[in-house]
Amino acid sequence: MxxxxxxxxxxxxxxxxxxxxxxxxxxxxxxxxxxxxxxxxxxxxxxxxxxxxxxxxxxxxxxxxxxxxxxxxxxxxxxxxxxxxxxxxxxxxxxxxxxxxxxxxxxxxxxxxxxxxxxxxxxxxxxxxxxxxxxxxxxxxxxxxxxxxxxxxxxxxxxxxxxxxxxxxxxxxxxxxxxxxxxxxxxxxxxxxxxxxxxxxxxxxxxxxxxxxxxxxxxxxxxxxxRSDPASIRQPRVVDDKGFATRLVVNNAWHAECADCHDAFHPTLLPAASWKKIMAVLGDHFGDTVSLDESKRREIETFLVSASAEHSTTEASKKLLYSLDGAADAPIRITDVPYWKDKHSNIREDVFKRESVSSRSNCSACHPWAEAGSYEDRDISIPQ
Ligand code: HEC
Ligand code: HEC
Structure with a gap:
């Protein structure tokens, strides 16, 4: 019953x-x-x-x-x-x-x-x-x-x-x-x-x-x-010379000087040798001139090298280094790294030419958290 x-x-x-x-x-x-x-x-x-x-x-x-x-x-x-x-x-x-x-x-x-x-x-x-x-x-x-x-x-x-x-x-x-x-x-x-x-x-x-x-x-x-919650976006971890991983601390001089004409390209996106090359010839920087006094230049270079792809713990850094393996010359453009080219090979040229994007180097147009070194797929949005 x-x-x-x-x-x-x-x-x-x-x-x-x-x-x-x-x-x-x-x-x-x-x-x-x-x-x-x-x-x-x-x-x-x-x-x-x-x-x-x-x-x-x-x-x-x-x-x-x-x-x-x-x-x-x-x-x-x-x-x-x-x-x-x-x-x-x-x-x-x-x-x-x-x-x-x-x-x-x-x-x-x-x-x-x-x-x-x-x-x-x-x-x-x-x-x-x-x-x-x-x-x-x-x-x-x-x-x-x-x-x-x-x-x-x-x-x-x-x-x-x-x-x-x-x-x-x-x-x-x-x-x-x-x-x-x-x-x-x-x-x-x-x-x-x-x-x-x-x-x-x-x-x-x-x-x-x-x-x-x-x-x-x-x-x-x-x-x-x-999408990533803006409140939870944090700089990635970097490993220092003694092997300790700590959160990257952003250098103020870097952000003040290198974010003037374009995004402040994240240090974890190029190997140390590339940063040294870039910082050595600021007088002819992709056709432009970056003027810095020597102490600033050295401070920024030290920062970039201390957080270069070799020191970084992110997936993008590991993969870009891997893709560079065997390359005789360190690239001075992130956009020349094979990993970068491979990841962006599906994007048509005219997309990069859009007014809202204007250049391949304008990472933050499509990756809103580029300056925090975060390129998560779920955050990507290509502007119209
Ligand atoms: C006076 C303007 C100016 C300043 C300041 C400047 N840059 Fe640039 N930078 C440029 C131009 C122009 C390009 C070429 C952009 C392009 O091809 O779209 C460029 C490109 C780059 C690229 C290659 C981007 C790519 O396509 O992968 C890197 C890396 C770079 N700059 C690093 C730096 C660093 C580090 C600093 C600070 C020390 C700096 N820039 C400061 C003008 C500047
Ligand atoms: C026009 C928009 C656009 C611009 C500009 C752009 N990207 Fe991307 N990026 C994408 C898209 C779309 C993908 C996803 C590609 C895929 O997974 O097939 C991507 C993927 C990536 C990835 C791999 C992410 C992952 O987790 O797989 C990295 C790293 C990256 N981009 C870095 C950069 C950097 C650094 C710059 C600037 C130098 C840049 N991108 C400029 C659209 C862009």
Whole structure:
């Protein structure tokens, strides 16, 4: 016989929360989806408020009082879980009861830190300007770590659901859709002869755990990344002569003198020998004259050499050096490096001639973060 367990509001809450979390996850990687991300966040906040209230007025199985159990009961449940001899519960079991509270608690913290980030760091939303910028930044860090926590909890929850369904044959996933469960009698009748051996279950349990953990990692890493968030663009790491890698510190003289007529070409884009060559003949610099006093010239050269492709840890530096392997002469143009030519061979000449681009050397026309040494494919946009 079927009994009605999960009322419609509880089921709607459950799947709305799942959908909204998925939407929030997919809109989290890309600054241009921020508004949709925030919308999903407000929706999630609404779900939490609803479920909290419903925990007092919902049907018998939805009320907190029916499934929040004391420590003793949780412990005895968990110890039976380890022995894979679980009693069947019609509503939430003692472990999942607490998990409901944990999910509601973490989700509340995620929405609050999200609202503070949006108001403090972005200066947007209902609470725009209410929180200082530094607080917004701290909230963003907390927001991210809390989402890792929720992914971990959800991974545990989904593993448990799979085990209930496929090891213990309880059909609980379907019940979250239809709302109905079998009563104890018909359940025993159906499954008693199906329930597997203990050892067997432990192996299956391990398999389900692995599957779900992989799924959780995929959830974190697979959503499209979108364009780089300007706030997270950082200079690449460079390795000094002693072999220590540190973040490149931009030299002011370099940026003041070499960004006058064109982009400040990133030091990691040419080998040291090329920079030395360029810095040696500034009087005839591609037909132009760059005038620098000797101490400035030396300071800039030292900087360029200290962060040249050989010292850089970026993919572009490694590949361009590799493509130069065996070349007798160090090129004085980045655009003459075989790797560069290869990467840009599909771009028609007239694209480089466009007014918005004007030259091959105008890297930042298509790579917005060129001056930070970042040429990620996802950030490239060729202007019209
Ligand atoms: C007075 C203007 C001027 C200044 C200042 C200047 N450059 Fe240039 N630079 C040019 C011109 C013009 C070109 C050729 C651009 C082209 O072909 O589109 C060029 C090209 C380059 C290129 C080759 C780009 C390519 O096509 O791969 C490099 C590298 C370069 N400059 C480095 C520097 C460095 C380092 C400094 C600072 C010490 C500097 N430039 C300062 C005018 C200047
Ligand atoms: C007209 C637009 C345009 C200009 C100007 C341009 N690039 Fe690119 N660049 C591209 C495109 C498009 C790609 C992607 C090519 C591909 O992957 O097929 C690319 C790829 C790259 C890559 C490889 C990135 C990766 O992860 O695969 C590097 C490095 C790079 N460009 C550096 C530069 C530098 C340095 C300059 C300036 C000297 C420059 N580009 C100028 C359009 C441009």
């Amino acid at each position: 079927k009994i009605k367990v999960w009322d419609l509001p509880t089921r709607l809450f459950h799947w709305s929360l799942v959908g909204a979390y998925i939407a929030a996850l997919f809109t989290s990687r890309n600054e241009s989806f921020l508004e949709y991300h925030v919308l999903a966040g407000y929706f999630i906040a609404g779900c939490v408020i609803f479920r909290t209230l419903w925990g007092f007025v919902g049907n018998r199985y939805a009320r907190f009082s029916s499934f929040i159990k004391g420590f003793g009961e949780v412990r005895s449940f968990l110890s039976r879980l380890l022995r894979l001899r679980l009693p069947r519960y019609i509503g939430h079991n003692p472990a999942v009861g607490w998990m409901v509270l944990v999910i509601l608690g973490i989700t509340t913290a995620i929405t609050v830190t999200g609202i503070v980030t949006y108001g403090g760091e972005e200066n947007r939303g209902v609470f725009a300007g209410l929180f200082p910028f530094g607080m917004g930044m701290a909230a963003r860090t907390a927001h991210i770590w809390l989402t890792y926590c929720i992914v971990a909890v959800v991974a545990g929850h989904v593993s448990a659901a799979l085990i209930h369904d496929f090891v213990l044959k309880e059909n609980i996933i379907l019940s979250m859709i239809t709302g109905a469960k079998e009563d104890d009698e018909s359940w025993h009748e159906r499954v008693d002869h199906l329930r597997p051996e203990e050892g067997h279950s432990a192996a299956k349990l391990a398999v389900y755990l692995i599957v779900v953990l992989l799924g959780a990692f995929a959830a974190i890493y697979l959503p499209p990344e979108g």
